Amino acid sequence: xxxxxxxxxxxxxxxxxxxxxxxxxxxxxxLMDIRKPRGNVLLxxxxxxxxxxxxDAQVKRYEKPTFTKPCPTDLxxxxxxxxxFLVEALAD
Amino acid sequence: xxxxMPPFSLSDLAGGDRAFPTGxxxxxxxxxxxxxxCNLAAxxxxxxxxxWGDRADxxxxxxxxxxxxxxxxxxxxxxxxxxxxxxxxxxxxxxxxVPAAFWTDAEGVAIxxxxxFVRQEWQDLADRIAVDLDAPxxxxxxxxxxxxxxxxxxxxxxxxxxxxxxAEASNSPIRARRIEIGEADDIAEFMFDQGFSDGLPLVxxxxxxxxxxxxxxxxxxxxxxAIVPPNMAPATVEKVAINAVMAGCRPEYLPVVIAAxxxxxxxxFNMHGVAATTMGASPVLVVNGPIRNRIGMNxxxxxxxxxxxxxxxxxxxxxxxxxxxxxxxPGGVDRSTLSTPMKFTMCFAEWExxxxxxxxxxxxxxxxxxxxxxxxxxxxxxxxxxxxxxREPDQVAGSLGLGLEGVFLSKIHRMPVDALLVVCPEHxxxxxxxxxxxxxxxxxxxxxxxxxxxREMVANGVSxxxxxxxxxxxxxxxxxxxxxxxFASHDYIHIVVAGSDAGKFSAAFYGWAxxxxxxxSVSRKIxx
Numbered sequence: 001x002x003x004x005x006x007x008x009x010x011x012x013x014x015x016x017x018x019x020x021x022x023x024x025x026x027x028x029x030x031l032m033d034i035r036k037p038r039g040n041v042l043l044x045x046x047x048x049x050x051x052x053x054x055x056d057a058q059v060k061r062y063e064k065p066t067f068t069k070p071c072p073t074d075l076x077x078x079x080x081x082x083x084x085f086l087v088e089a090l091a092d
Numbered sequence: 093x094x095x096x097m098p099p100f101s102l103s104d105l106a107g108g109d110r111a112f113p114t115g116x117x118x119x120x121x122x123x124x125x126x127x128x129x130c131n132l133a134a135x136x137x138x139x140x141x142x143x144w145g146d147r148a149d150x151x152x153x154x155x156x157x158x159x160x161x162x163x164x165x166x167x168x169x170x171x172x173x174x175x176x177x178x179x180x181x182x183x184x185x186x187x188x189x190v191p192a193a194f195w196t197d198a199e200g201v202a203i204x205x206x207x208x209f210v211r212q213e214w215q216d217l218a219d220r221i222a223v224d225l226d227a228p229x230x231x232x233x234x235x236x237x238x239x240x241x242x243x244x245x246x247x248x249x250x251x252x253x254x255x256x257x258x259a260e261a262s263n264s265p266i267r268a269r270r271i272e273i274g275e276a277d278d279i280a281e282f283m284f285d286q287g288f289s290d291g292l293p294l295v296x297x298x299x300x301x302x303x304x305x306x307x308x309x310x311x312x313x314x315x316x317x318a319i320v321p322p323n324m325a326p327a328t329v330e331k332v333a334i335n336a337v338m339a340g341c342r343p344e345y346l347p348v349v350i351a352a353x354x355x356x357x358x359x360x361f362n363m364h365g366v367a368a369t370t371m372g373a374s375p376v377l378v379v380n381g382p383i384r385n386r387i388g389m390n391x392x393x394x395x396x397x398x399x400x401x402x403x404x405x406x407x408x409x410x411x412x413x414x415x416x417x418x419x420x421x422p423g424g425v426d427r428s429t430l431s432t433p434m435k436f437t438m439c440f441a442e443w444e445x446x447x448x449x450x451x452x453x454x455x456x457x458x459x460x461x462x463x464x465x466x467x468x469x470x471x472x473x474x475x476x477x478x479x480x481x482x483r484e485p486d487q488v489a490g491s492l493g494l495g496l497e498g499v500f501l502s503k504i505h506r507m508p509v510d511a512l513l514v515v516c517p518e519h520x521x522x523x524x525x526x527x528x529x530x531x532x533x534x535x536x537x538x539x540x541x542x543x544x545x546x547r548e549m550v551a552n553g554v555s556x557x558x559x560x561x562x563x564x565x566x567x568x569x570x571x572x573x574x575x576x577x578x579f580a581s582h583d584y585i586h587i588v589v590a591g592s593d594a595g596k597f598s599a600a601f602y603g604w605a606x607x608x609x610x611x612x613s614v615s616r617k618i619x620x
Contacts, residue, residue, distance in 0.1 A: 002279055005297045006269035007288050007334045007416040009325035068365035068610045070322075 025054045027084035032062040032071075039067075039091035046087060096201050097194060098184040102153065102174035105160060110151065110174050113200030117224060118149040121193040122182055125159025127244035129209045133191040134167045136214065136232060141171035143230040144221060155179055155190070155247040179248035183257040189243035195221060208243030252300065259299030265306065265313040266299050268330055283338075287421075290411055290436055294338040305333040308343030309350060309620065317350050318357035320418035321364035322425040327353060327417045332409070335416055339409035339437075344387045345402055347620035348465055349409045352377050352439075355467040355616040356410065362611045366469045366604065367420035372428035373604040373611070376470040376512060377407055377439035378588055380453035381463030383618055389441035393592035396440055396474045396514065396599060407437030434470065440590060446517050447589035448524050449531050456615050463618040468512050468586065469611035472498075473601030479519070480596045485529050486537060488522045492598055493538035496585070497578050499602040501557055503549055505542065505576035510584050510603030510613060513538075516591035519598045535582045542578035549576060586613065 029050055033039040047059050062079055064071050079086055097120075101111045112118065121137055123130035134152070141150040153174045154160035160173040176182055185194070189207040195217060196202050204220050206213040215234055222229045248257060259266055273282050283294050295301070306313050306329065313330040320327045329350065336349050356363045356375050366373045379389055390400035398404065414420050422428065428435075444451040444460075453464035477495030482488045496511050515523070523529040549558040550572070564572065579585055584606060591597070604610050 001275060002273045002296060003270050003299060004273060004279070004283070005266065005299060005302055005330075005334045006271055007297060007331065007338060007412065009320075009323065009327075009331070009417045009419070010269055011323070011325060066609050068369065068605050069362055070364055 025050075025085065026057055028058045028060055028082060029054070030060050030062055030079050030083035030086040032064065032079065032086060032088045034064045034067040034088065034090065036067045036091045039089050042089050042091050043087075046089070096199065097196055098181070099200065100181045100184070102176055102181060104172050104174055105164070110172060112151075113196065113198065114149045116147070116149055116198055117221075118151065118196050118198075118200075119193060119221065120149075120151050120153060120185075120196065121191050122153045122155065122176070122185070122187065122246065123163065123191050124155040124244065124247050125162050127190050129241045129243045130191045131163070131166070132209055132237065132241060133193075133214075134163055134169060136230075136237070137193075138167065138169050138171055139230045139232050140218070140221070144225055144227055145171065147225050147227060148221070153181060155182060179246075179253055179257060180260070182246055182248040183254070183261070188246060188249060190246050191243055192246065193217060195224075209238070209241045211237055211239045255300035255303050259303050264299070264303075266302065266330065267314060267328075268302075268334060270299070288338065288412075288416060290408065290415065292408075292436070295340050297334040297337040301337045302330065302333050305337050305341065305343050305346055306330065308333075308346035311350070311619075318353050320353070320357055320414060321362075321420070322367060323417075323419035325417050325419065327357075327413055331417050332413055335412040336405075336409040339412050340401065340405040341409050342387070342401065342405075344620075345406050345409070347618050348379060348383065348387070348402075348406050348463075349413070351465045351616040351618040352406065352410045352467060353413055355465060355614040356414070358614050360612040361467055361469065361614045363414060363418070363420075364425070366611050367414060367418070368425050368427055369471075369604060370427050370429045371471050371604060372431040372435075373469045373471045374432050374434035374438060375407075375410060376434060376468045376473070376601050377410065378452055378466045378468070378512075379406075379439065379441040379463070379618075380444065380451050380466070381458075381618070382461060383463035383620065384441040384444075391441035391443040391590050392446075395443070395590040395592075396438075403439050403441070404437055407439030410439075411435060411437060432471065434473070438470070442588040443517070443590045446520070448520055448529070449587070449589070452586070452588050453615060455531075458615065458617065463620070464615050465618055466613060466615040468510060468601065468613045469604045469606075470510075470512065470601040471604045473512070474514065474599035475602065477598040477600060478596070483522060483525070485523045485526050488519050489529070489534050489537035490541045492519065492534070493541040493578070495598065496538055496600050496602075497542050499578065499600075501555070503544075503555060503558055505544055505546075505549055505578050506580050507578060508580040508584065508606055508609075510586060510606045511579070512586045512588070512601040512603070514591070514599045514601075515587060515589050516595060516598045517589065517593050518596045520589050522596075531587050532582070534587065535585045538585055539577035539579060539582070543575045545573045546576050547572040 031043045153176045157175045192207045195204040311329045315329045316326045387402050389402045458464050479491035550564040
């Protein structure tokens, strides 16, 4: 029998439940540009399509300061408090 | 150790349990068979047992089961022999030399002790026992025994055994989860299966090895070195040591690994972004100062290559901490399109002694006698810069500049992106051949020879990268002719010296997004 020591952080990942799917889209839809080149092109088109299909929904736009770093906590909290849905767009 | 001796329960040769304290006075003597002095003491202990065995427990504790049998047969002994092959009881009783004899009261409190064989001490011990037991003295011809004979080091102090015992002891500094690997399992395969590996085999991080590794630093095992992205997990000195063992480090490398981890886990270095980028970036570590020589780092022939343990394993240990503690793995947070073999390891030392300039760490504000590690986020390299013909200093510097033009894409200029230039000794010598040639002058020359008119950066049929044609159309002719050197400023050009005496081959590492937008190079003093 050989004993070795665990090289990982030993943390158990937090399990999060996926938000219930209602089959309807209403309220506020957030669109976040992570600031990759042409991310705005993709989101502009998405904005147009969503607004046409869900006229009662409101679309809000957000931007990360830079795509190279994680989203700042205050921005994440702002989005969570303002939106019912969020689309985060990668691009290039 | 005096006072109450640690309780134990050991097997005698008949397989019975013998528990201490015994409820009677006891003489417990630790021996090992291959010790001459223990062989001298064995008949004395038998005489003690013959005389006082009815009113006290006279026990021999042997440090190997086989040795116990040999001693008994050799000397015709009948007193109880207990088996401490694991040496756990020897470790707990904390003596150095065998034979080690302890006279205790019925509650196990030590009254007298002796180590080795000083005849007078053993006689005093015998007298004390006789008095305590109110019994006649043992029948021993003391004059036939030597006045003094040194004992042997106890087996529990053998380095390998002692490391194991310390790891298993209740006050062990080890806190990490212990993973038992079954006899039938192949350890190397098991570690691959657990997902601990970067793709290469690992040294099993046994508690003994990790304890030895921890001796490489004065820091406490549970000190937190850094919060490691992307999972923002705390890395204790112990966790760093475990990964350093797996990487193949020696204990004296650990302070470098710790300093490197501190450097990359800063907001400035942005390890999350470095690990995640599709471009595929990796820390490149440059070590400066006295520690380079102390731990045998390579800064000369093949400095950027293989076969030096310190260079190879320090970089690998950092990588393993970032992936195992921080959780940065390809397919997870690491989204590198192609990635880079530098992610396995990339660490080397600067050959300060062969450099005509201040070494990197002095340029960055440290003292020459400080040991320092500097981390750069690099995406490509080492890219060879080959010029075997130039002899004039400005020619050599010109070639070094042209070798840096490939950062990202050669047509893109005014880049706010780091490059790390490793000047080989022959090129350094040529640069100095006509007198001083400062790093500033070298940087000027690099910018000079890479300066192109801005129009060459405009997107065209050859390459769509660069200034969009629509933007270019709005620029004046003078603007399009304005000169654009490769780098946005001197600050992005980092210069060190390394390599063997022979060969006109310098090299460059190309950076990732530099500065607040991406990653800034970070230096940390190595505390050891």
